[in-house]
Amino acid sequence: MPDHRIALRRAIEAVDHITDPEPPWQDILCTARDLVGAESGTLIVFDARNKLLTLSAIGFSDACFSEYQEHYYSCDILEQDGRNAPAGTWLDTARMYDAAHLQRTEFYADYMAKHRMAQLLSLIIESNTVLHAAIGFQRASIDPKASDRLQSGDFARYFLALRSQLSQRERNQAIGWRSLESAFSEVQEALLLISRDSMVDKLSSLAVGYLDDAGGWTLHGRRLRHADPKVQRLFDAHCAAVARDGQMRSMATASGWGELFWVDISIAPQALSLIGGRMLLVRMRKKSAFAMPDIAKLQTVFSITHAEAAVLAGLAAGHSVEEVATLRHASVLTVRKQVASLLNKMECSRQSELVRLASLL
Incomplete structure (x- = not known):
């Protein structure tokens, strides 16, 4: 019993770190396996198309790990x-299948038996439209009462604590997302949080507007898609490369005509990943x-006067010096002097260079 209390304490201490930006999943698996009394433990995450996203394991041989990743995830009966x-x-193989049925499956005959797994126990910890995740345990012998035992007493309290910490992580994730959405919306950038296969988990209000704006990008079955197959292939390739x-x-x-979407794809902060x-x-x-550059931003970035920034904005919008003078109710001579000042302050030799610099903002 003292060993059980020590195992329980260590397991709960590990679970308390699920809300960390980068949870110690290996430590969580190791302590959970020791508490349960199994030979190995796994954290397995599948995407909406039932493809393996993440496999973390403790107690697996290299061969066991690689074989599951390469093939046997696709016939995992649990x-x-x-x-x-x-x-x-x-989920418990000892409860769900009789021995004869289990032994006829490819997963048991070619994988479980080979790696001395007599019984699999698995707790589903997340199930939504984007992912399906479970923490599992593999035993070398069958305990008919294992699933009952894990749902009572200290075991039940431990797994309740695990799910409670996951719920808290999900709440923290939502707060972090709202902060990001607010910050990027201020600079007119739309945000989408997606899995590696383009399944959308979250999207900002601005992103909803962009996707409804017939710009080629849409949501199809919660997957981000573009009407042009070439664009879609490039986007998918970029996602795979970033991952x-x-x-x-x-x-x-x-x-x-004259408009485009600029798309940046990067790894999301770890705090935005719920599991694995x-x-x-x-x-x-x-x-x-056709958009007029932000005059205040031009003034700040290039350390020029407000009047000079207004002239630069007019040039960047495609107007000539004469047209800028007319729009600003100023003389052509005044505008030419302001252009000369801009060339000096921004260290440019030609008016076209001013326009190129302004277009960067």
Whole structure:
């Protein structure tokens, strides 16, 4: 019994860190496995298309780990039979299948038996439109009462604490998302939080407007899609590359004549990932050749006067010096002097260079 109390304390201490920006999943799995009394433990996350997103394991051999990742996840009987079960459901091969049926499955005959797994126990910890996740335990012998035991006493309290911490992490995630959404909306950037296969988990209000604006980007079955197949292939390739190496990728797509969407794809902050693998953050901003540059921003960035910034904005919008003078109710000579001052202050030799610098904002 003292060993049980020590295992329980360690397991609960590990679970308390689920709300950390980067939870120690290996420590959580290790202490949970020791508490349960199993040979190995796993955290498995599938996406909405039943593809393996994340596999974290403790007690697995290299061969066991790689074989599951490469093939056997696709015939995992517990995952298949638990896809529609809500979070909090326990799955137990000893309860769900008789021995003869289990032994006829590829998963048992070619995987479980090979790696000395006689019984699998799995608790579904998340089930939504984006992902399906479970914490599982693998035993070398069958305990017919294992699932009952894990749902009572100290075990029940531990798994209740685990799910409670996950709920708190989800609340923290929502707060973090709202902060990001507010910050980027201020600079007219739309945000989407997506999985590696473009399943949208969250999107900002501005993103909703952009996707409804017939600019080519839409949501189809909660997946971010573009009407142009070439654009879609490039976007998917960028997502895969970002997920692989963590380096941001950017692309531009036409939104209409003289307008485009600029899209940045990067790894999302770990705090925005609920369980296991990292999510991707997509930032979209609309740019128009007809949009008048922000005069206040030009003034601040280039350390010029307000009047000079207004002239620069007019030039960047495609107007000639004469047209800027007319629009500003000023003389052509005054505007020419302001252009000369801009060339000096912004260290440019030609008016076209002024326009190029202004267009960067």
